[in-house]
Amino acid sequence: MSFEPPRRLVRALGETAPDGDDWLEQLPEAARQAVALRELTVERVQVPGGRSSLVLLVRRADGCPAVLKLAPRRARPESERAALAHWGGLGAVQLLEPFVTEGELLLERLHPDVSVRSLPEARALLEAAGTLRRLWVEPPGGHPFETVAERTGRQAAAMRAGADAEVLPLVDAALTARDDLLVAPPEHRLLHGTFRQSKVLAGERMPWLAVGPDPVVGECAFDLARLVRDRVEDLIASPSGSATTRRRVKRLAEALDVDQDRLRGWTLFRAVESALRSRRAGRTKDTELLLEFATWL
Secondary structure (H helix, E strand, O other): OOOOOOHHHHHHHHHHOOOOOOHHHHHHHHHHHHHHHHOOEEEEEOOOOOOOOEEEEEEOOOOOEEEEEEOOHHHOHHHHHHHHHHHOOOOEOOEOOOOOOOOEEEEEOOEEEEEHHHOOHHHHHHHHHHHHHHHOEOOOOOOOOEEHHHHHHHHHHHHHHHOOOOOHHHHHHHHHHHHHHOOOOOOOEEEOOOOOHHHEEEOOOOOEEEOOOOOEEEOHHHHHHHHHOOOHHHHHHOOOHHHHHHHHHHHHHHHOOOOHHHHHHHHHHHHHHHHHHHHHOOOHHHHHHHHHHHHOO
16 A cells, blocks of 8 residues: 655655655655564554654554554654653553664554544543643653753754744743743653643543653653643634633643643743744744743743
8 A cells, every 4th residue: 555644744844854854755665664574454544644753553463453653763753662661551552562673663553533632621631631640750760861951952042043023022031931940840750742632542441541752851840831732723712812821720730730830931931932933834823823822821
């Protein structure tokens, strides 16, 4: 069958591809080789799929359903593999094989079209938060993961370089918040790194399991911050969006024993960073939504 990457993946990776990168061009053949090596039967390519990997719904030689995920090195698939191995299926999708080939992960099959986002908003937040709590464990000794300070340091440099007069006040506020938050983080846990409602899928072992981590080590408020702005388009469209956002910060902080001010600060930083990244990619609507959201914090 054809292993052509979905348009969403092509568009997303095209925005970040360095000069000379040919991963997308090589992907169909790499997928064929990965399937043959494991003697898999492919049911279909998951569409629209993710923004950083090709996801194939497959069956193993014994008929058991699985997922084969192929990702470029810049998406840090080996970091994902290490985090999934450390979690061991507690709160997250389970690895089904040890390392075979770089950038190729064989995973437990969840229900790919049923995410926690399909639930009513209040329940979706509750289920997502409960899943996230299970992931916040001590990182392994000598871990390979990037820290929050390292990741946000790279992001901060890009934010400074991309700031103009229009966005400079928000950028300054976000960078000041980051500097203050890094002084004395309250804990160092293994974090999902890119957690949101659509990253929590229905499963068989457990009702909900997280997928697609970009793991990082740091304080829990950093991980929770991305969840605060979930369904941001609905928040912006609501006349009570700013009040709803403040209530969401309070509710999530209390539910997961996270300091409200620290959660608000990381939410601000991550929203402004995402806005500037969207701006560089030419996604005007996303930029405007995120910048308006950031003003509420």
